[in-house]
Amino acid sequence: MADAETPAGPGTPRDVPDQPDAALLDAALLATLFTQSAVGLVVLDPQLRLVRASSLVDGVETGEYLGRRFTEAFRLDDPDGSEQLMKRVLAGEGPVRDRLVRGRLRGAPDDREFLVSSYRLDGPGGPDAPALGLLTAVVDVTERQRARAREAALAAVRDAVGGSLDVAATCRAFADALVPRFADLAVVEVVDDVLRGADPPVGPLPPGTPLRRAASGRCDTLRDAAEGEREDGDRERSAGVTRRLPARTPYALATTDLRARLVPLGPGTPWPDTDPDGARAVAETGAHSLIVVPLTLRGAVLGLVSLYRCGAAEPFDDDDLSLAVAAATRAALGIDNARRYEREHIIASTVQRRLLPQAERHQAAVGTAHVLLPGRDSGCWFDTIALSGARTALVVGGVPGEGLQSAIAMGQLRTVIQALAGLDLEPAEVLARLKDTADRLAQERAALPPADALRSEPLSAGCVYGVYDPFTRTCTVARAGHPAPLIVGPDGRAVALDVPEGPGLFSTDSALFAPATVTLEVGSLLAFCTAELLSGDHAAERITQTLARPGRSLQQLGDDIVYALPDGTRSAGAALLLARTGTVSDHLVATWDLAQDPTTPATARVLVRDRLQGWGLDEDTVEATELIVSELVTNAVLHGTPPLRLRLLLDSTLTCEVHDGSTASPHLRHARTVDEGGRGLFIVSRLASHWGARHGPDGKVLWTEQDLPGGDS
Numbered sequence: 001m002a003d004a005e006t007p008a009g010p011g012t013p014r015d016v017p018d019q020p021d022a023a024l025l026d027a028a029l030l031a032t033l034f035t036q037s038a039v040g041l042v043v044l045d046p047q048l049r050l051v052r053a054s055s056l057v058d059g060v061e062t063g064e065y066l067g068r069r070f071t072e073a074f075r076l077d078d079p080d081g082s083e084q085l086m087k088r089v090l091a092g093e094g095p096v097r098d099r100l101v102r103g104r105l106r107g108a109p110d111d112r113e114f115l116v117s118s119y120r121l122d123g124p125g126g127p128d129a130p131a132l133g134l135l136t137a138v139v140d141v142t143e144r145q146r147a148r149a150r151e152a153a154l155a156a157v158r159d160a161v162g163g164s165l166d167v168a169a170t171c172r173a174f175a176d177a178l179v180p181r182f183a184d185l186a187v188v189e190v191v192d193d194v195l196r197g198a199d200p201p202v203g204p205l206p207p208g209t210p211l212r213r214a215a216s217g218r219c220d221t222l223r224d225a226a227e228g229e230r231e232d233g234d235r236e237r238s239a240g241v242t243r244r245l246p247a248r249t250p251y252a253l254a255t256t257d258l259r260a261r262l263v264p265l266g267p268g269t270p271w272p273d274t275d276p277d278g279a280r281a282v283a284e285t286g287a288h289s290l291i292v293v294p295l296t297l298r299g300a301v302l303g304l305v306s307l308y309r310c311g312a313a314e315p316f317d318d319d320d321l322s323l324a325v326a327a328a329t330r331a332a333l334g335i336d337n338a339r340r341y342e343r344e345h346i347i348a349s350t351v352q353r354r355l356l357p358q359a360e361r362h363q364a365a366v367g368t369a370h371v372l373l374p375g376r377d378s379g380c381w382f383d384t385i386a387l388s389g390a391r392t393a394l395v396v397g398g399v400p401g402e403g404l405q406s407a408i409a410m411g412q413l414r415t416v417i418q419a420l421a422g423l424d425l426e427p428a429e430v431l432a433r434l435k436d437t438a439d440r441l442a443q444e445r446a447a448l449p450p451a452d453a454l455r456s457e458p459l460s461a462g463c464v465y466g467v468y469d470p471f472t473r474t475c476t477v478a479r480a481g482h483p484a485p486l487i488v489g490p491d492g493r494a495v496a497l498d499v500p501e502g503p504g505l506f507s508t509d510s511a512l513f514a515p516a517t518v519t520l521e522v523g524s525l526l527a528f529c530t531a532e533l534l535s536g537d538h539a540a541e542r543i544t545q546t547l548a549r550p551g552r553s554l555q556q557l558g559d560d561i562v563y564a565l566p567d568g569t570r571s572a573g574a575a576l577l578l579a580r581t582g583t584v585s586d587h588l589v590a591t592w593d594l595a596q597d598p599t600t601p602a603t604a605r606v607l608v609r610d611r612l613q614g615w616g617l618d619e620d621t622v623e624a625t626e627l628i629v630s631e632l633v634t635n636a637v638l639h640g641t642p643p644l645r646l647r648l649l650l651d652s653t654l655t656c657e658v659h660d661g662s663t664a665s666p667h668l669r670h671a672r673t674v675d676e677g678g679r680g681l682f683i684v685s686r687l688a689s690h691w692g693a694r695h696g697p698d699g700k701v702l703w704t705e706q707d708l709p710g711g712d713s
Helices: 024-035 069-072 080-092 140-160 167-178 221-232 251-258 274-283 317-357 404-421 427-446 538-547 554-563 600-612 619-639 680-687
Strands: 039-042 050-053 097-103 112-121 131-141 186-190 210-217 242-244 262-263 289-295 300-310 366-373 379-386 392-398 463-468 474-480 487-488 516-519 524-528 572-580 587-596 644-648 652-659 689-697 699-707
Touching: 069 080, 080 097, 080 112, 080 131, 112 221, 131 474, 140 167, 140 317, 167 210, 167 317, 210 221, 210 300, 242 587, 251 262, 251 289, 251 300, 262 317, 262 554, 274 289, 274 300, 274 524, 289 317, 289 427, 289 699, 317 404, 366 379, 366 392, 366 554, 379 572, 392 404, 392 524, 392 572, 404 427, 404 463, 427 463, 427 474, 463 524, 487 538, 524 538, 554 572, 587 600, 600 619, 600 644, 619 644, 619 699, 680 689, 680 699
Parallel strands: none
Antiparallel strands: 039 050, 039 131, 097 112, 112 131, 186 210, 186 300, 210 242, 262 289, 289 300, 366 572, 379 392, 392 463, 463 474, 474 516, 487 524, 524 572, 587 644, 644 652, 652 699, 689 699
């Protein structure tokens, strides 16, 4: 019986297959590398001449290049720099890996980009012996680099477009993102009505629709050429030019069927004959490739973008066309968002303007001027309100935020404060009642349906309210979440006014408003301004220094303050109200202290007639005033307490004031036929255009205003 096969143990030798000949293996390896590798391989001798090359180098047979220098075969943009690197590799300084170079093979139609790696071929003597040559790997990465460039251009558009709510700025950002990384020249045109805030027309774009150039960008080479042309008297086509697209051109066709176009430009191009201006621009820039993309969004046409490549730049291809379409889609969205904001901003600004005073109002003893800076904040307001007794109310406020809702809230608050001012209330009480109104507006907004976006928008507002009295030369100020006014005396020195800050109009704080009163010299300047003007370092000092400039009118001072503003202030919007204090001329005022006596009404009538005749007023006005004064003085004698004072003030209207020490206010009532009294104030209300009562620490004042013949009411 044959012995069983004994399995081999760990130390038992096995039969080893025959090893292939090393020389044969090397030959097979080299043959495979030089015939099948997708990487171009080139063997160079020590003089950097091609000794051997793979059959595939950029897809072109390389037999014709053998014996030529590497830089001659590939015609690199920087041959000297590349040769120096290779010589250092030959000298044993280490290999060069993945160096990006640009060039072209001899006879190839266009430039290519290569990643070149070079390795030293050591001889039998090793690294210390002279090198046998170089092994150079050449990888054509042209398409990869182009794809990266397209991705970078599209990423630049995504990053740059959409950050601004200004149509022109959005178009400029779009053009800057594409030039020079994607195109040598970019022109962005927007439908003219769209730039004005109108809805874009639904495509196709009607023939003859005007397009305005919103932005353009040139690479440095074209920009330098354009500068030289302008020196020769030829002006560059700049932003703001309006044109109508010529028919039978790629521009018109793109806005007709809303499809992008890749258009080669050359001597045989037929359509430039119908567009002489476009043909001239193409000739001047050397453009040879054009992409035209309509700026569309949901079927509406916002404009057109034209991209050109010029000179030695590679022509656009289909992949470039796809990128241009994607970039234009992003730009169209950004332009439409900016257009919508611009439209709302225009509406809000228009509403704001209509709600503000339309002309400077004459005040008896105060000169005023204002500056309103348009911007994002559409809730700024100012006002000057003539009060009884030649007093003037000065108001500045703001509803932070932008858009129509801020302008509407501003109009509501301004209307309320005008009504409150007419009640002759003290500044602190005016703001307290204004805050009550603001609280009700906030409650109405909070009661909106949950789906209403307005419900979640926060409400805030501030206001400063001051009253200047020319007879006492005092200014009483109260503020609600708003900066205090700045005051500069006639000598140029700042006047301190410490006004406690009250709660904002829409805040939940229920603190009381505390007024502050300051006595001013005639000729003092007051600056009521919104918080934006006081932002930044030393803003208050800058404004007070400007107000101290001698010999400047109020309007000039307001302009000087604007000129001195730091960058960025105007973009937010702001309001400034300036006032210069004065007095009432003595010859236009008459004041008498009267006795608390039954004969006083008759005495008052005599005094009034004499004064009004001295002022040259007509007899009808004199008789009406006599009757008014008689009724008011009689009421003060019967129901008031000393002291009793009568004052006449002649301005655009005739004002009568009767002061007594009682705090009780009379009220208008309709007397019955058999009643012996109760007709005094009714008669006064019929003879005067306005009448009212105001209270102070020492009593009350009943006042009337009468329109004068030929005077402003």
